[in-house]
Amino acid sequence: MNLTLHVWRQNGPADEGRFVTYxxxxxxxxxxxxxxxxxxxxxxxxxxxxxxxxxxxxxEGICGMCGFMINGEPxxxxxxxxxxxxxxxxxxxxxxxxxxxxxxxxxxxxxxLVVDRSAFDRIIxxxxxxxxxxxxxxxxxxxxxxxxxxxxxxxxxxxxxCGACVAACPNASAMLFxxxxxxxxxxxxxxxxxxxxxxxxxxxxxxxxxxHCTNHGAxxxxxxxxxxxxxxxxxxxxxxxxxxxxxxxxD
Amino acid sequence: xxxxxSLWDSSVGKKIxxxxxxxxxxxxxxGHAFGNLKxxxxxxxxxxxxEGLRAFGAPLLAPSQAxxxxxxxxxxxxxxxxxxxxxxxxxSRAMRPRAYRKYQHLExxxxxxxxxxxxxxxxxxxxxxxxxxxxxxxxxxxxRSDPYHNFVASFQVPWIAGAYILAMIPLGxxxxxxxxxxxxxxxxNNPRYNVYRRPTALVLAWAIFLVNISFPLxxxxxxxx
Ligand code: FES
Numbered sequence: 284m285n286l287t288l289h290v291w292r293q294n295g296p297a298d299e300g301r302f303v304t305y306x307x308x309x310x311x312x313x314x315x316x317x318x319x320x321x322x323x324x325x326x327x328x329x330x331x332x333x334x335x336x337x338x339x340x341x342x343e344g345i346c347g348m349c350g351f352m353i354n355g356e357p358x359x360x361x362x363x364x365x366x367x368x369x370x371x372x373x374x375x376x377x378x379x380x381x382x383x384x385x386x387x388x389x390x391x392x393x394x395x396l397v398v399d400r401s402a403f404d405r406i407i408x409x410x411x412x413x414x415x416x417x418x419x420x421x422x423x424x425x426x427x428x429x430x431x432x433x434x435x436x437x438x439x440x441x442x443x444x445c446g447a448c449v450a451a452c453p454n455a456s457a458m459l460f461x462x463x464x465x466x467x468x469x470x471x472x473x474x475x476x477x478x479x480x481x482x483x484x485x486x487x488x489x490x491x492x493x494x495h496c497t498n499h500g501a502x503x504x505x506x507x508x509x510x511x512x513x514x515x516x517x518x519x520x521x522x523x524x525x526x527x528x529x530x531x532x533x534d
Numbered sequence: 535x536x537x538x539x540s541l542w543d544s545s546v547g548k549k550i551x552x553x554x555x556x557x558x559x560x561x562x563x564x565g566h567a568f569g570n571l572k573x574x575x576x577x578x579x580x581x582x583x584x585e586g587l588r589a590f591g592a593p594l595l596a597p598s599q600a601x602x603x604x605x606x607x608x609x610x611x612x613x614x615x616x617x618x619x620x621x622x623x624x625x626s627r628a629m630r631p632r633a634y635r636k637y638q639h640l641e642x643x644x645x646x647x648x649x650x651x652x653x654x655x656x657x658x659x660x661x662x663x664x665x666x667x668x669x670x671x672x673x674x675x676x677x678r679s680d681p682y683h684n685f686v687a688s689f690q691v692p693w694i695a696g697a698y699i700l701a702m703i704p705l706g707x708x709x710x711x712x713x714x715x716x717x718x719x720x721x722x723n724n725p726r727y728n729v730y731r732r733p734t735a736l737v738l739a740w741a742i743f744l745v746n747i748s749f750p751l752x753x754x755x756x757x758x759x
Contacts, residue, residue, distance in 0.1 A: 289635075302635065355636035381636040388629045451640050453647070454626035456545075486544050494626030495545030497649065498715040500642030513723050520721020522546045526537055 284310050284376040288323070290335055291383045293392050296399075300392065302381070312372040316359065317342060317349060319371050336395040344368040344507065347443030350450070351396040352383040357447035357505040365445065365507040385450035389457065389492035402492040403444050403460060409488035410481035411464045413473050426472050436470035439463040441508040451505030454494030459502035461489040462518040463510050469521055479525035486522055545625075546719075548618040553719040555611035555618075556712050560738070562608055563709070567745040573758055577682040584681040616657065623650050645711035652704035659701040666694075689753035698750045702743050710739035 286307040293300030305327075310319045317339050324334035340348035344365040351366065353359040358366045361373060374380070382396060390398040428436075442463035449457045465482050468474030474481070496515055503512045541547030572583040591600035641647060662672060666688055670676030674694075675687045689695045713735040717723070722731075752758040 291635075352634065352636070355634055355638040356640065383634055383636065386630055386632050386634055388631055453639075453641070455629040456626065458546075483544070486546050490545045494629035495549065495622045497549075497622075497626075497646060498711070498718045499646045501640035504640040504642075512718070513725075513728070516718045516721050516723030518721075519546055519550070519719050520723065522544065523550055523721055526541050526547065526550075 284312060284371065284374070286310060286319075286374065286377070287379040289379070289381045290395070292335070292395055293384075295394060296391050310371055312370070314371045315342065315367055316353070316369045316371065317367050336393075336397045338397050339367055342367040345443060347445040350385065350445040350447055350507075352381070352385070352450060354381050355383075357385070357450040358445070358507050362504070363507055363509040365443075368507075385446050387446075387449045387455035387493065389455065390446060390449060398446070400444070400446050403446065403457070405492070406457065406461055406485055406488045407464060410477065410484040411468070413468060413477065415473070428471060432470045436467045439467035439470070439510065439514050442467075442506075442510055443508060445507060447505045447507060448502035448510075449493060451501040452494065452496075453499055453501065454497055456496045456502075457489050457493040458496035458515050458518070459506065459510060459512065461485050462512075462514040465518045465521065466514040469517070479521065479528070482518060482521040483525050486518070542618075545622060548622055549719045551614055552618045552622075553716040555615040556716050558607065558611045559615065560709065560713060560716075562604075563705075563742055564738075567742055570749060571745065573682065573685060573749065574752070577680075580682045580685070581680060612657075612660075616653070619650070619653060643711060645707040646715070648704060648707045649711060652708050655701070655704045656708055659697075659705075662697075685749070686753055686759060689750040689758075692754065695750035695754050699747045702746050705746070706739045706743040709742055710735050713738050 288305045288307055289302045290305060291300060292303045305323060307319060307323050308326075310322055314322065317337070320335060320337060327334050337351060338348045340346045342349070344367060347365075349365055349367045350358055353366070353369075358364060359369045359373075361369055384390075384392050384396045385398045387398075389402040390400055393399050440463070442460060444460060446457075446460075448459035449455055452458075465485055468481065469478050498512070498515070500512055503510065541550055569583060569587075573580045587601055588598045639647070665672035667673065667681065667684055670678065670684070673684050673688055674691055675683070677683050689698070714731050717731050749758075
C-alpha cells in the first residue's frame with residue numbers, strides 16, 4: 284500500500300520544527316505502524332537523508348516507549364492499542380496521515396517524534412515508591428490482599444507511562460498517569476504507611492510540569508491500557524483526606 | 535489549618551474549592567428556579583414569596599439578615615469559583631505552548647469544553663440579571679416593591695426574553711459537566727453508584743434549563759401577564 288505522511292521534523296529542542304511530507308511506497312498491510320516507519324526510514328537512508336526519529340523498545344505494547352499522534356490521536360485510532368501494536372491493515376491505500384510528537388510543556392521534543400518524558404520520572408521520584416526493610420524476602424502470603432483490591436491495583440499498575448494521557452488532554456495534564464501510580468500503591472497494604480504523604484507530593488510534582496485535570500476524560504479514551512478516570516476520583520479523594528484529616532503520617 | 539489552606543497550592547485542591555463552591559451555586563440555582571415557579575400562582579403569591587425571602591428567619595433575625603447571609607455565601611462562592619477557575623485555566627493553557635496541527639477531541643462529553651467560556655458567559659448573564667431584577671437599572675420599568683411587575687415588564691420585551699433563553703444554554707452545559715465533575719473531584723466514586731452520576735447530571739441540567747426558559751416563554755406566550 285502507498286501512503287502520504289506529514290511528519291513533524293525537528294532537529295533538536297531548540298529547532299523550530301516543521302512538517303515534511305513523505306510518500307511511503309510498498310508498505311504491507313501486515314506491517315505494524317512502526318515497521319512501516321522503519322520501511323520509510325530505510326528508503327530515506329538510501330537516499331542519504333536523515334531518518335525520522337521515534338521511540339520504541341519492546342514493540343509488543345508493554346514497555347511504554349513508543350507513542351506519537353496520528354491524525355490527532357495518541358497511538359492512532361484503535362482503542363487500547365499502542366502504536367507499536369497498531370497494524371497497517373487498519374489503514375487504506377492512499378491514506379494521508381499527520382504524525383506529531385506529544386505536545387506539552389512537560390514533554391520537550393528531543394528530535395522529531397521523540398519527547399523527553401523525565402517529568403514522569405520526577406513524579407515517581409516524588410512518591411511513587413514504598414519503603415520496606417531490605418534483607419530476606421518476606422513470606423509472600425503473610426500480607427493478605429482482598430481480591431477486589433488486588434484486581435483494581437493491577438488495573439492501575441497496567442500504566443506503561445507512555446504519556447498518551449498528557450498528549451490527549453486539552454490541559455496537558457498528567458493526572459491519569461499520577462492517579463494510576465498513586466492508586467496502585469494506595470490499594471495495597473504495602474502502600475498504606477506513606478499513602479497520604481505520597482498523594483500530596485506526587486500531585487505537587489505533577490503540577491510543576493503539567494496542567495490540571497478538568498475531568499474531560501480524553502486521557503481515558505486515549506490510554507493504550509484503558510486506565511479509568513475513576514482512579515483520578517480516587518486520587519482526588521485521597522488528596523482531600525490528606526488535607527482535612529487529623530495529621531497522622533503527615534506534617 | 536495551614537494544611538487545609540494549602541489546598542490552594544495544588545491543582546486538585548483548587549478544584550476541590552471549585553467543586554464545593556460549585557455545589558453551593560448548584561443548590562442556589564435549584565432553589566432559585568423552584569422559588570420562581572410561584573410566578574405561576576399569580577402576582578400576589580409571587581410578591582409574597584419575594585417579601586418572604588426578606589423576612590426569612592424572623593423573629594430570630596432582623597429583616598434581610600438571613601438573605602444577606604445567603605448572599606455573602608454566594609458572593610464568596612462566586613469569587614472563589616471564578617478565581618480558581620481562571621488561575622487553573624491560564625496555567626493549563628501555558629502547559630501546551632504549541633498547538634497540535636491535528637487534534638481529535640476525545641473527551642467524554644462536549645460540555646466539558648464549554649466550561650471556561652460558558653462560565654464567563656454565565657457570569658455576564660448573572661450581572662445583567664441582577665441589574666434587571668435586583669437593582670433595576672436594566673429593567674424596562676422597575677418597581678422595587680413589585681417583583682411580579684418587573685418580571686413581566688422585562689420578559690415582555692422579545693429580545694430580553696430571547697437573551698434569557700439563550701443564556702440558559704451555557705448554564706445547562708455548565709451544570710451538566712459541573713455536577714458530574716464535582717462528584718469526581720470530591721472523590722465521590724463508588725462503583726455501585728457511578729452509573730447514576732451521568733444521568734443525574736443530565737436530569738439536573740435539563741430540569742434547570744426547562745424550568746428557567748419556561749419563565750420568559752410564559753410571558754411571551756401570554757400565560758403570565
Ligand atoms: S514499543 Fe513498547 S509499548 Fe510500544
